[in-house]
Amino acid sequence: MNANLLLIGLNHTIAPVEVRERLAFGAERLGTALTELCGLLAAEVCSCDDGAPEVVILSTCNRTEVYAWAGGEAEAIIRRYLAGRSGLAADVLAGYLYVRRCDDAAHHLLRVAAGLDSLVIGENEILGQVKDAFEAAHAAGTTGPVLSALFRFAAQAGKRVRSETDIGRLALSVATIVVEMARAAFGPLADRTALLIGAGKMGSIAGQALVRAGLRCVLVANRTFDRAQQLAAKLGGRAVRFDALAENLAAADIVICSTGAPHLVLRAADVERALERRHASPLPLSASPRLLVADLAVPRDADPAIAEIPGVRLADIDDLEAIVRANHPLAAAVRDAAEGIVQEELAGFRAWQSARCCVPVIQALRARADAICQAEVEKTLRKLGDLSPRQQEMIAAMARAIANKLLHEPVVRLKEPPLGIPLEEYAELAETLFGLDCPPQPPSTDHGPRSTSGR
Secondary structure, three states, rough: OOOOEEEEEEEEEOHHHHHHHHHHHOOHHHHHOOOOOOOOHHHHOOOOOOOOEEEEEEEOOEEEEEEEEEHHHHHHHHHHHHHHHHHOOHHHHHHHOEEEEEHHHHHHHHHHHOOOOOOOOOOOHHHHHHHHHHHHHHHOOOOOOOHHHHHHHHHHHHHHHHHHHHHHHOOOOOOHHHHHHHHHHHHOOOOOOOEEEEEHHHHHHHHHHHOOOOOEEEEEOOOOHHHHHHHHHHHHHEEHHHHHHHHHHOOOOOEEEOOOOOOOOOOOHHHHHHHHHHHHOOOOOOOOOEEEEEEEOOOOOOOOHHHHOOEEEEOOOOHHHHOOOOOOOOOOOOHHHHHHHHHHHHHHHHHHHHHHHHHHHHHHHHHHHHHHHHHHHHHHHHHHHOOOOOHHHHHHHHHHHHHHHHHHHHHHHOOOOOOOHHHEEEEEEHHHOOOOOOOOOOOOOOOOOOOOOOO
């Protein structure tokens, strides 16, 4: 695996939400960030021996990760860019960042797509987020052959893990954890009201989970009222005006925040006033919560001071992780099966990347054969004299067929050399044997035996 493959990022296991929100890339900013970062890498001559820099940014509520195919001082450049984006001192941010290269970087992405690195193990949303991250980079023009292949293998790993193991059948998500919290706080949900702040994908998933759990009244607030109406109709609820958020809080038992706003949307003062309007007298601190606020957004939507209001339970994305770990341990056998699939797909990517060193040799070999065929056909036609166009084409076709049959076995062997022989050495041997002059290829750092497993 070539050392030019690089991952730099942070996630929910190492960085708290107040750090992760500083590095969150919203959809409206992602394309610009991709072109900026790729431009910085190109300007600093960080291209690889076999291509220009490639960059994909995966940004979710639980992680921000930069995947790059770049040489030179790529790591230092990406670190500086992330520090500037976060507003944190470089040494402070460095304490939250992890760096992985080569196999480790590819392995990490495959585990992410499989849901093995998620807050809720096996959750389904992350696979779509991985695909969306690649599509955004492709649209921005910052992808190339290596990251395209890596994300393709990651998508395959994610699909297989969900279809071939029990992880897919568990169908857990952050939304299901919110439902568990709501039931623990209020019991049956049939007489409760939920207010969804944000009509995006996460809000939609959470709303559907609550409705399936028996909740009958759903209010939807969104800056774009049409989107609020669309989601409300889907959930059998009612859209409310975003600028009337404070007034509608009084009707809510459950509030779910999931906007993409870069600033706070739900403020402590508004929550306090809503509770005052709803209840004539405050309940003691030991009573069940009167209001559950689940903040699923990164950057956060809800003012952290809400947690200090008597009768309110505020849970952000980090609080949900503690609940997941306590209530949803994953069986070792299920995890092992999923990890095995990840290893198979990693072997496939490793083989794909290693085989790239043979492509120039195969191309040069075919070019040499084509040149010899053309020269010999022309020589033969001159000796045979006056032939019809069809006869001339039949002779040329015969020469091509002979060359193709002779090349078939060498080409197959170049693509699948004997186990234990590094592909780079095998390619160099073929180049010498056939007297070819191929451009130099970047060395691979992975010289171990290649997997022969399926897929």
